[in-house]
């Protein structure tokens with residue numbers, strides 16, 4: 001079976017390389033010429049553990065190649081995965097699905113042989129039936145083209161493992177023929193016991209929106225509790241551990257801190273609320289606005305605590321920042337709380353030095369006026385305050401005594417509640433967490 005992947009960003013590049021790893025011949029379609037040239041040369045244009053080796057191996061073997069031509073993909077493949085972006089249109093608005101529409105418009109007229117088109121992008125509910133109708137309209141007479149909705153649940157930082165061994169597969173609107181082809185594509189995961197759920201378009205689209213809404217809600221829930229903990233001197237980490245022992249709740253996604261960011265959770269909950277509004281059921285999900293607000297408050301809260309730790313004014317103070325990516329093991333800074341906080345302190349007059357093991361370059365593109373350090377010690381040097389904002393393992397391995405030797409004032413604000421508070425305090429540091437004693 002031959003596969004095409006349309007849109008080779010975080011999702012598509014990973015999917016394409018993983019499909020090649022599974023033994024399929026794959027063509028990736030990417031319209032961004034710089035990205036495409038890099039991919040064609042075997043270079044992943046972003047940081048994702050394990051992906052670089054996989055991509056390079058399969059580009060070198062010829063099993064994976066890249067093009068800008070949807071026609072080439074249409075002529076080559078039996079299954080086409082649509083992995084293009086669905087960014088937020090603008091503040092307060094829903095998802096921009098023009099890339100998804102564009103992908104169908106470019107592919108469909110060239111489908112001269114039976115093909116299954118598989119939507120993986122995250123879309124507002126109701127998009128798939130519209131695309132299916134457009135596909136039927138544009139595909140030449142005789143071409144037997146079907147659309148399946150197969151939302152993707154991979155996490156950045158674990159993208160390869162999540163693609164090769166997903167915890168579930170959801171297929172919306174699959175005919176028996178499309179199901180058979182996709183069972184072949186996902187044979188390895190299915191043999192490993194991955195559950196396959198067959199449903200309609202709307203349910204498949206909604207599973208994705210609901211999953212991200214639930215994850216965002218869980219994080220904002222614990223962050224709201226963290227605010228209460230702070231007022232009464234309770235410890236949110238102990239509290240989350242205790243909650244997590246209840247199997248009905250679970251410990252995952254109960255890490256209080258500076259809140260969620262990235263290219264998915266923030267935009268997806270906003271798009272969901274917006275779509276619910278269009279459908280006349282906004283009230284049903286309006287709590288997600290509060291989830292979003294709680295999340296935004298975290299960032300502002302950190303700026304306020306940092307200001308208090310700097311005696312009421314950040315102006316002219318040196319602040320060392322560890323972390324810029326929205327999460328560790330990624331160089332993605334889309335809607336990154338770490339970079340937002342660093343940026344705010346800078347805009348208020350602080351001399352901010354940021355270090356991130358992988359996201360320095362992407363951060364500098366988005367926020368060029370910040371100063372970027374070459375390593376964590378460089379970022380901490382002469383600091384009046386140190387902020388731990390993205391929980392890379394490398395930061396937790398640093399010796400607080402050695403870091404203490406380079407700063408001006410030994411005070412640290414741990415936005416991820418993950419440093420060893422006892423060890424840092426024993427080294428003479430004033431340590432603040434978020435909702436932690």
Ligand SMILES: NC(=O)c1ccc[n+]([C@@H]2O[C@H](COP(=O)([O-])OP(=O)(O)OC[C@H]3O[C@@H](n4cnc5c(N)ncnc54)[C@H](O)[C@@H]3O)[C@@H](O)[C@H]2O)c1
Nearest residue numbers: 007008009010011029030031032084085086099121122152
């Ligand atoms: N990033 C993730 O971890 C992740 C996980 C699950 C789902 N998703 C969803 O997957 C989709 C893609 O997300 P992403 O983070 O990879 O976005 P991205 O912006 O990194 O990648 C999208 C890519 O599609 C390309 N593209 C756009 N139109 C095209 C066309 N007509 N032909 C070929 N290429 C085209 C763009 O140039 C870009 O490289 C979104 O809907 C997102 O919500 C993302």
Ligand SMILES: O=c1ccn([C@@H]2O[C@H](COP(=O)(O)OP(=O)(O)O[C@H]3O[C@H](CO)[C@@H](O)[C@H](O)[C@H]3O)[C@@H](O)[C@H]2O)c(=O)[nH]1
Nearest residue numbers: 152153154155156219253254255259260261262264326327
């Ligand atoms: O307890 C927690 C867990 C996560 N986060 C933050 O939440 C954000 C998102 O983290 P995560 O969900 O791990 O990363 P993503 O790669 O954005 O993955 C989410 O978004 C993807 C795109 O839709 C989905 O495919 C995934 O299933 C979903 O987890 C990051 O800023 C994390 O720092 C917390 O603050 N506390």
